[in-house]
Amino acid sequence: MNTQKKIDALNEVLTYAKTSPYYSKRIQIPPLDSLNDLKIIPLTTKAELREQSPFGLLPNSSMSLSQYHESSGTTGTPVSVWYSKSDLDEIAQGITSCGVNFCEQDLVLIRFPYALSTISHFMHRSVQLQGGCVIPADSRTTVTPMPKVIDLMKRLNITVLTCISLQAIMLAEMAEILGLEPKRDFPFLRAICTAGEPITPYRRELIEDIWGVPVFDNYGMTEVGTAMVDCHLKKLHMFEDCFHVEILKDDLVTDVQPGEAGNLVITTLRKRATPMIRYSTGDIVQEINSACACGKGRSFVIRGRKENILSINSVTFDLYELEKIIAPLPARRFWSAGKFNNSLYLFIEKESITDTISREYVDKLMEIYGVSISIILLNKGTLYDRDDEVSFGMKAKPRYFMTDQETANLLNEIKTN
């Protein structure tokens, strides 16, 4: 979309959004004369969305609502998001540009939660739009514990598994517990589609290694739905006609330098049932401005949640940095990181009882990063409980970053055992 078209689309959306109780007080413009004018409008934060839920963001229009979702997050007060039929169609259509290319021969097992969350429903709709068949296996429910999912995958000759990336690793582990070899015993599986948490290149490689099929990622959130999907070259492209993005420095005012990672702020360019104007997502994102060989132009890298960073003597470790450290190790599947006495502690579950970490490797890391680092191998099951077949003990979203107190407790536990 060229700049003038985008300004026109924004003016239309702002006029529309202004008819909602929430935005009526915040939007003094349009018309915008430039994209920069948009910055006059204050950012929309998650806290404000919470306050305005369930109806405060709905514009005064005749648009009929089709679907309701909410995310509760840590505070427990939900954020409400409504979708119209055309919103849902638009998102399902956007997902068709994913490099996985769902087709009529596909049997797609959806292992995302269906209750109130969005991605399962969007994926479901998009698979069917492309002629594929959906197996709605859901997630974190006693109806389909992990052994049941493995049974479905095997018995139905599932061709595509869709789940958060950690779940793909858990399911592989469950297949192994059941005496199966992921790479060998699922000959019909041709791809895995992930969403719901950032996937680093290291984790993608790990999952592709374990299952022997390509992994395609999908980025979105309850508030705006799916916003980006991987092309066949596994680069994340945004639905450029649907969203305008800004990437801001930590002051949440200044744009980052091109290519620099920053805070993603997103504005919907279509008349959504729940318009999002300058929504501060809390995700750290990097724009790759060079054209992708797939022909789609710029792509994005999702670095993770802003709060998921460990900072030790001003050296920062995010998901990328940590998984880069883990990548060459013999155990890479299940890990957790924390800080204690100004040291980085990386706890990793052993994959085999003979796994070890070489002293030289840790010394080399400390030289590179200039901080004290310990890598501790734990017995299988310490971080994720394999006896819990519903979720391996994972209560909500995956958590890789422990609080200082949790780190201290785990260190204590290891010492006493």
Ligand SMILES: [Zn+2]
């Ligand atoms: Zn591409």
